[in-house]
Amino acid sequence: xxxxxxxxxxxxxxxxxxxxxxxxxxxxxxxxxxxxxxxxxxxxxxxxxxxxxxxxxxxxxxxxxxxxxxxxxxxxxxxxxxxxxxxxxxxxxxxxxxxxxxxxxxxxxxxxxxxxxxxxxxxxxxxxxxxxxxxxxxxxxxxxxxxxxxxxxxxxxxxxxxxxxxxxxxxxxxxxxxxxxxxxxxxxxxxxxxxxxxxxxxxxxxxxxxxxxxxxxxxxxxxxxxxxxxxxxxxxxxxxxxxxxxxxxxxxxxxxxxxxxxxxxxxxxxxxxxxxxxxxxxxxxxxxxxxxxxxxxxxxxxxxxxxxxxxxxxxxxxxxxxxxxxxxxxxxxxxxxxxxxxxxxxxxxxxxxxxxxxxxxxxxxxxxxxxxxxxxxxxxxxxxxxxxxxxxxxxxxxxxxxxxxxxxxxxxxxxxxxxxxxxxxxxxxxxxxxxxxxxxxxxxxxxxxxxxxxxxxxxxxxxxxxxxxxxxxxxxxxxxxxxxxxxxxxx
Amino acid sequence: xxxxxxxxxxxxxxxxxxxxxxxxxxxxxxxxxxxxxxxxxxxxxxxxxxxxxxxxxxxxxxxxxxxxxxxxxxxxxxxxxxxxxxxxxxxxxxxxxxxxxxxxxxxxxxxxxxxxxxxxxxxxxxxxxxxxxxxxxxxxxxxxxxxxxxxxxxxxxxxxxxxxxxxxxxxxxxxxxxxxxxxxxxxxxxxxxxxxxxxxxxxxxxxxxxxxxxxxxxxxxxxxxxxxxxxxxxxxxxxxxxxxxxxxxxxxxxxxxxxxxxxxxxxxxxxxxxxxxxxxxxxxxxxxxxxxxxxxxxxxxxxxxxxxxxxxxxxxxxxxxxxxxxxxxxxxxxxxxxxxxxxxxxxxxxxxxxxxxxxxxxxxxxxxxxxxxxxxxxxxxxxxxxxxxxxxxxxxxxxxxxxxxxxxxxxxxxxxxxxxxxxxxxxxxxxxxxxxxxxxxxxxxxxxxxxxxxxxxxxxxxxxxxxxxxxxxxxxxxxxxxxxxxxxxxxx
Numbered sequence: 001x002x003x004x005x006x007x008x009x010x011x012x013x014x015x016x017x018x019x020x021x022x023x024x025x026x027x028x029x030x031x032x033x034x035x036x037x038x039x040x041x042x043x044x045x046x047x048x049x050x051x052x053x054x055x056x057x058x059x060x061x062x063x064x065x066x067x068x069x070x071x072x073x074x075x076x077x078x079x080x081x082x083x084x085x086x087x088x089x090x091x092x093x094x095x096x097x098x099x100x101x102x103x104x105x106x107x108x109x110x111x112x113x114x115x116x117x118x119x120x121x122x123x124x125x126x127x128x129x130x131x132x133x134x135x136x137x138x139x140x141x142x143x144x145x146x147x148x149x150x151x152x153x154x155x156x157x158x159x160x161x162x163x164x165x166x167x168x169x170x171x172x173x174x175x176x177x178x179x180x181x182x183x184x185x186x187x188x189x190x191x192x193x194x195x196x197x198x199x200x201x202x203x204x205x206x207x208x209x210x211x212x213x214x215x216x217x218x219x220x221x222x223x224x225x226x227x228x229x230x231x232x233x234x235x236x237x238x239x240x241x242x243x244x245x246x247x248x249x250x251x252x253x254x255x256x257x258x259x260x261x262x263x264x265x266x267x268x269x270x271x272x273x274x275x276x277x278x279x280x281x282x283x284x285x286x287x288x289x290x291x292x293x294x295x296x297x298x299x300x301x302x303x304x305x306x307x308x309x310x311x312x313x314x315x316x317x318x319x320x321x322x323x324x325x326x327x328x329x330x331x332x333x334x335x336x337x338x339x340x341x342x343x344x345x346x347x348x349x350x351x352x353x354x355x356x357x358x359x360x361x362x363x364x365x366x367x368x369x370x371x372x373x374x375x376x377x378x379x380x381x382x383x384x385x386x387x388x389x390x391x392x393x394x395x396x397x398x399x400x401x402x403x404x405x406x407x408x409x410x411x412x413x414x415x416x417x418x419x420x421x422x423x424x425x426x427x428x429x430x431x432x433x434x435x436x437x438x439x440x441x442x443x444x445x446x447x448x449x450x451x452x453x454x455x456x457x458x459x460x461x462x463x464x465x466x467x468x469x470x471x472x473x474x475x476x477x478x479x480x481x482x483x484x485x486x487x488x489x490x491x
Numbered sequence: 492x493x494x495x496x497x498x499x500x501x502x503x504x505x506x507x508x509x510x511x512x513x514x515x516x517x518x519x520x521x522x523x524x525x526x527x528x529x530x531x532x533x534x535x536x537x538x539x540x541x542x543x544x545x546x547x548x549x550x551x552x553x554x555x556x557x558x559x560x561x562x563x564x565x566x567x568x569x570x571x572x573x574x575x576x577x578x579x580x581x582x583x584x585x586x587x588x589x590x591x592x593x594x595x596x597x598x599x600x601x602x603x604x605x606x607x608x609x610x611x612x613x614x615x616x617x618x619x620x621x622x623x624x625x626x627x628x629x630x631x632x633x634x635x636x637x638x639x640x641x642x643x644x645x646x647x648x649x650x651x652x653x654x655x656x657x658x659x660x661x662x663x664x665x666x667x668x669x670x671x672x673x674x675x676x677x678x679x680x681x682x683x684x685x686x687x688x689x690x691x692x693x694x695x696x697x698x699x700x701x702x703x704x705x706x707x708x709x710x711x712x713x714x715x716x717x718x719x720x721x722x723x724x725x726x727x728x729x730x731x732x733x734x735x736x737x738x739x740x741x742x743x744x745x746x747x748x749x750x751x752x753x754x755x756x757x758x759x760x761x762x763x764x765x766x767x768x769x770x771x772x773x774x775x776x777x778x779x780x781x782x783x784x785x786x787x788x789x790x791x792x793x794x795x796x797x798x799x800x801x802x803x804x805x806x807x808x809x810x811x812x813x814x815x816x817x818x819x820x821x822x823x824x825x826x827x828x829x830x831x832x833x834x835x836x837x838x839x840x841x842x843x844x845x846x847x848x849x850x851x852x853x854x855x856x857x858x859x860x861x862x863x864x865x866x867x868x869x870x871x872x873x874x875x876x877x878x879x880x881x882x883x884x885x886x887x888x889x890x891x892x893x894x895x896x897x898x899x900x901x902x903x904x905x906x907x908x909x910x911x912x913x914x915x916x917x918x919x920x921x922x923x924x925x926x927x928x929x930x931x932x933x934x935x936x937x938x939x940x941x942x943x944x945x946x947x948x949x950x951x952x953x954x955x956x957x958x959x960x961x962x963x964x965x966x967x968x969x970x971x972x973x974x975x976x977x978x979x980x981x982x983x
Contacts, residue, residue, distance in 0.1 A: 082551050095550065102544060104551060206551040212783035241553050242785050320783050323585050326594020327548040331650065344648075348587055371585070371778035380780060 004029040005169040009073055009226040012172055016062070016072040023055035023062070023072030030074050030118055033170045039491040040168055041140050042161040044079050045087050046119040054116025070233055071114030076171035078162050079120040080127055081107045081217075082206040090208040091123045091135040091158075094328045094335045094355025104206025105238045106175060106217045113233035118171050122161030125357045126325065127182055127210045130428040131419065132160025134359040139416050142190055143168040143487035147453040153413040156186030156428070162220050163190040167487060173221035173230050177207060179214045180313050181409075181432025184444035187220050188408035188457025191446040191485060193474065194220035195227045198465050199439030200245035202231075203238030209324040211317035212243070214436050224445060224474040228252040231467065247465070255468055258476035261295030265473070266401030270306040271431060276410045279450040284407050287447055287458045287477060291405060294476035299401050303393040308386045309434040314426060315370050315383035316437070321360075322367025328355060362422065391438045398463040403473045406431050408444040408457035431459055441467045445474040446483040455485065496614075496621055499670030501708065503742045509711045510738035511718075512674045512704065513666035514730070516681060517659045518691035519635065519699035520563045526634050526658035527554030527597060534697050538640070538651035546656040548592035553784050556581075560658035561788065563690040564604050564632045565798045567660060570688045570805055571627050573608025575795060579631075580787045585778040589650050590637040598633035598661075600779045604788065605630035610664075610684070611807060612676040616824040625677050626665030635659050660691070666705065666715065671731035678702060678727050679828075683806055687830045701725045704758075706737040707751070716741070717751040721765050724758050733758050737765055809833055816846035822854050835868050835875055842879030845886055852882060856896070860903055873902050881909035893966045894918050922969045927976050930963045931956075935980060945981060956981065 004012065004026055012026055031048035051074035058072035082088045082100040089095040103111070111117075124134040131154035132140040142155040142164055155164040159176035163186035166174055176183040178196035187194030195218050202217040209215060219230030232252055238244040267288060272281070288298050330336035330351035337350035356364070370379035397404065409428055419425050435442040441464075444457040458477055462470035500507040525532055528545035545552045568575050580602040583595040606629055614621035637655035641648050662681065668674045682700060685691040693700050702725075707718035719741070721733045741751050755774070756765040804812070806827045813823035813836075826836045832853075839849050857878065861868060873881075881902065885895045890913055901912050913919055921927070934956060935942055945952040960973050 088550065090550070098550070100549065100551075102549070204551070205553050208550045209784075240555060242555050243783075319780060323583050323595050323778070323780070326585060326587065327550070327592060329587060329589075329594060331589050332547055332592060333549070344589055345587075368778065371780050373776045373778075376778075376780070 005033050005172070007172065008222045009070075009172045009229055010223070012073055013070070013229070016058070017067065019062075023058035024052065026072055027051040027055035027074050027116060030171065034118055037168055037170045037491050039141065040143060040164050040170070041138055042122055042164040042168065042170065043076070043119040044089070044091070044122050044137050044161070047086060047117050050086075051116035051118050054111070054114065058114055068112065068114040069229065070110060073114070073172060074116040074118045075110060075230075076118050076121045076162060076165045076174040077107055078159055078175050078177060079123050080177050080208045081175060082208070083107055083117065083120065086117075087120060088208070089136070090127070091125045091137060092328075092355065092357070092360070093136040094351070095208075096136065096335065098334055100206075102206060105203035105240065106207065106234045108206075109236060110175070110230075110233050115233070121159070121165055121174060124158035124160065124182075125360050126208065126321070127158040127177055127179055127215075128321070128359050128363055129157040130181070130185055130425050131414070131416070132157040132186075133416060134357050135160075136357065140164045141416070141491075142413055143489075143491065144190060144413060144454055145487070145490065152416045153454070154189070154416050156189035156409070156413060158182040159186050159194075159220065163187055163192060163194070166190070166192045166220055166222060168491070173219055173226050175217060175234065176220045177210075177215060177217050178432075178436065179210050179216075180317060180436045181429035183218045183220055184432050184442060184457070184459060185409045185428055187444040188446070188459075189413040189455065191455030191457075191483060192220055192222055193224050193227050193443065193445045193478070194218060195231060195443040195467065195470065195474075196436070196441065197231060197235060197467050198245070198441045200243055201235040201441075201467070203236070203241040203244045205238055205240040211320040212324060213320060214313075214317060224443075224471055224478050225253060225256060227443070227474075228256055228471050250468060252468055252471055256475055257472050258294055258479050260291060260473060260476055263296040263403065263469070263473075264401040265291045265296045265298045266301035266397050266404040267298055268301050268303045268306065268397070268404060268406060270303050271406045273410070273430070276407070277412075277450065279412075280407045280410065280456060283447045283456050283458065284405070287405050290477050290480035291473060293480060294473075296473070296476075301397045301400055301404065303390075303397055303434065305386060305389045305393050306434055309390055309437055310426060310430055312383045312386045312390065313429070313433045313437060314366065315379050316387065318363040318367035319370050319380055320367070322364045322371065325356075325360070325364060328352065330355075359422070387437050390434055394434070394438045394440060394461075394463075402463070402466075403469045404461040405473070406459045406461070408432065408459040412450045412452065412454035412456055435461045440464060441470050443470045443474050445477050445481070447477065447481050448483060449485055455483075496618070498711070499672070500711075501738050501742050503746050505746055507711065508708045508738070508742045509669060510734060511666050511707045511709060511715055512668035512670075512734050513718075514664045514668070514674060514677060514705070515703040516662045516664075516678065517701050517703075518662060518685055518693075520560045520632070520658035520660055521690055521692055522557060522559045522563060522658055524557050524559070525656040526557055526560050526632065528656055530656065532657050534699070536653055538649070538653060541653040542655065546592065546652055548594070554597060554782075556785065556788065557658065560632060561604065561790075562794075562798055563658075563688075564630060564660050565790065565795065566688050566802055567662075567685060567690045568605030568608060568630050569799055569802055570684050571605075571608035571610060571630075573627055573630065574606035575790070576602065576604055576606055577790045577795070578602065578787055579604045581782040581785045582779045583782045586775045588636070589648065590639050590655070592637070592652060592655055596634050596636065597782055597785070599631035601781070602787075603629040603631035610677060610680055612673065612680045613824065614672055614676055617821050619820060623667075623673060623676075625667045625673070628663045628665050630660050630662045633659050633661060666707075666718075671734040674704070674734050675727050675731040678730055680806075682727075683828060683830065687803055687805055687833075689803075695725045695727075698725060702730050704730055704733045704737070706734055706741070708738055708741045708745070717753050719751065719754055719756050719765070721756045721758050722768065729758055729760055732763055733765060736763060740765070806833070813846070813850070818846055818850040822850040825854055826850060829868075831867065831869050835871065838875035839879055842876045844879040844882045848882055848886065849879075852878070856899060860899070864903070872906060873899070877902060877908055884909055884913060888920060888922070888969065889913065890918055890920050891966060891968075891970055893961070894920065897966075918967060920969050921964065921967050922972055924972060924976065927960070927964065927968050927972055930960055930968075931973075931976055931980060934959045934963065942981070953977070953981070
């Protein structure tokens with residue numbers, strides 16, 4: 001059944017409906033593949049029985065005409081999403097063993113659409129990281145390797161388990177979350193597609209919060225079409241999330257079109273930065289050609305505040321995180337350390353010192369600092385102002401263009417343990433972060449391989465609510481890039 | 492009686508001192524559900540039975556504002572003539588404590604829901620000149636915390652989250668009060684208005700209303716001194732005690748060469764003193780910032796109109812209306828102080844009672860009876876309709892005021908109607924001049940000596956003859972007729 005795991009979600013869906021194979025066969029194929037891929041460390045929990053139960057339900061309904069959009073499709077779920085009765089830990093020791101009695105809105109939507117769950121996917125702790133190395137479960141190993149090398153590479157982060165699972169074909173599609181690039185950078189690192197929709201499209205209810213004003217769920221999959229299918233099922237208004245958008249979910253899949261005639265593609269001059277490998281800039285130029293070939297006209301645009309985006313992000317995101325993570329205090333759930341003879345403060349200190357990893361602690365400290373009396377205006381207020389300017393940059397740019405094309409990340413995947421300087425790590429998201437700050441839809445699609453045989457992604461940023469334009473441009477690139485490279489199985 | 496208009500002064504060794512008081516009142520909003528979750532809010536439920544996933548701050552849970560809580564706070568602001576901010580925002584106040592599941596309280600620091608307003612207080616109901624206007628700086632809405640229980644286990648503390656997330660209004664006054672009496676009158680008046688509006692039940696024993704009392708002292712006319720804040724004071728009497736004690740303590744401290752520390756203090760009701768809880772240096776840095784889980788609160792005109800139109804007649808307007816009906820200022824004040832009294836009195840008027848007579852009767856007779864019986868006016872055994880019937884019998888001359896008292900006593904016990912009682916017991920007033928004349932003649936004859944004294948100028952004996960006649964007639968004679976007939980016979 002190994003050929004089933006190679007199929008896209010659209011192919012599985014259509015084949016299942018046509019009676020080419022059963023949902024049970026799909027689930028069993030993936031369950032077996034998951035069980036055989038433990039070396040990747042992509043899953044933190046495997047739930048084969050969940051995938052099978054959903055498959056059996058789908059098989060029963062087949063033929064009655066009442067199939068929902070994801071009937072028979074098993075998915076991997078990032079460990080940031082609360083899943084009823086199944087460990088939900090955000091990759092953190094402080095939540096080890098935590099089994100919520102509730103189901104996140106996004107995963108509930110996927111289940112309603114008929115999807116089953118293969119398991120929970122490894123990730124950077126509380127989604128803080130770009131390499132999956134901050135997880136309490138240890139790093140995910142990318143299925144990709146450099147040409148002629150056995151060095152373990154990172155799948156990127158924070159949705160590293162999600163990315164690796166799709167690339168290694170141990171899930172046909174997965175959920176990710178993106179706060180400052182956590183869907184797009186890992187998608188680029190492993191040669192798959194991933195989209196972060198407009199802020200508010202997907203409910204945040206039941207997703208462990210990192211930075212509330214930036215967090216957004218999205219799908220990662222083998223193809224642009226698969227992303228459209230999954231996003232349609234995930235998105236939708238949720239009265240339980242005040243920041244959720246009260247809008248109908250568009251029919252993104254039905255409206256997919258790679259015909260870009262009359263469309264203008266913005267090329268931001270500020271994204272040509274020093275130190276970016278030539279391969280990446282070359283791919284960017286190719287991307288422009290592909291979109292031209294699809295009928296679009298490239299226009300140079302300016303996003304003048306781009307250079308402030310990363311510092312702004314690293315003030316706002318940690319500030320919100322420092323407050324969002326205050327609830328992990330050992331009082332009601334999760335880890336609790338009570339030092340002998342210690343008081344409440346001692347319990348807090350011991351629990352949080354033991355339960356959080358170094359990167360999470362670093363961000364809590366940064367966040368606490370920028371919100372402190374005397375520093376608040378200099379850092380947090382200033383960052384909010386710059387954020388408004390960055391939004392304004394995009395608003396002006398979209399008067400001149402319909403979609404923006406940039407590289408997804410400034411490098412290909414790097415080796416595990418190779419990047420030890422936090423600031424160097426933060427640079428991974430230099431191209432991804434501005435769209436996050438502006439709340440805009442953005443997507444990474446695979447464009448080609450670099451000189452070492454590693455995937456590189458192209459990044460499309462759309463105007464508010466215009467996921468369709470992003471998906472369509474992504475499709476145009478996908479069709480022209482002809483990216484079919486797959487990692488050679490070593491696991 | 493003390494002159495309420497004389498300024499309150501603390502006499503120190505270096506002369507007179509003035510006290511400056513501001514109150515921050517936390518009022519629990521009347522609403523079936525908490526501020527940001529659907530959980531219930533009833534007082535006295537079993538611990539941790541009114542806790543939603545949001546209140547317990549489970550991972551990934553998000554707050555959604557409860558419109559009813561916002562509506563109540565807006566109505567309160569309108570009742571205080573305050574500016575309603577159509578755009579406001581929630582901020583997080585960050586600190587760690589076991590009764591605060593999120594690790595932050597959702598409050599409003601930078602952009603409160605309600606801006607400046609004012610409350611008019613009267614220090615002495617009998618003195619129109621004792622009116623003061625106390626400024627309101629702002630009202631914001633925020634979440635309450637849970638409750639720690641230290642007496643359930645020898646080595647552990649328990650947490651009850653039933654109160655966690657319940658909506659509070661924080662009503663912040665200007666430092667406009669200058670005496671314990673003003674602070675007391677302000678709190679009473681605020682409580683009265685909240686209860687009229689129905690936005691807070693004002694139950695201070697259950698903690699649904701509590702005050703942080705800011706006190707400083709200064710030489711009259713000087714700059715403000717350093718203030719202390721005494722937290723969570725839960726009765727009018729205690730607030731007045733805090734002001735009294737803190738003012739005295741601060742004066743003694745300053746005159747003894749010390750300085751007042753800006754600090755948070757606690758009131759010990761048993762000893763009647765305040766003691767230091769934490770100094771400014773130990774104060775938390777709350778790291779307030781806009782709550783990113785919530786959008787700014789934007790109120791439209793239709794919502795504001797709905798809030799406005801749902802406001803009841805408020806104490807000051809009601810009081811003026813009562814005075815316009817000929818009710819004395821004092822009675823009008825008493826009748827409007829508590830919403831239940833005003834509601835009962837309005838029902839009495841609606842049932843046809845004459846205003847002035849009704850007011851006198853309620854303040855003198857009904858209150859007296861209820862006090863004696865230990866009953867509240869809501870639970871009065873005599874309904875407003877029944878009372879109106881009784882007063883009607885007096886007004887139309889069917890019974891005298893004296894008989895009315897007897898009838899009222901019977902009504903209190905039996906629950907019967909006034910007319911029935913009068914009928915059954917034959918208490919109807921008589922205007923039969925023949926019968927009255929006959930009794931008068933007997934009494935004058937039996938008291939010839941007193942008649943002589945009267946005629947020689949001892950006019951005050953007139954009352955004696957009236958009393959004797961009424962007694963002989965078992966109180967049923969029309970007193971006006973008795974007066975007339977007596978005068979005719981004695982003065983002729």
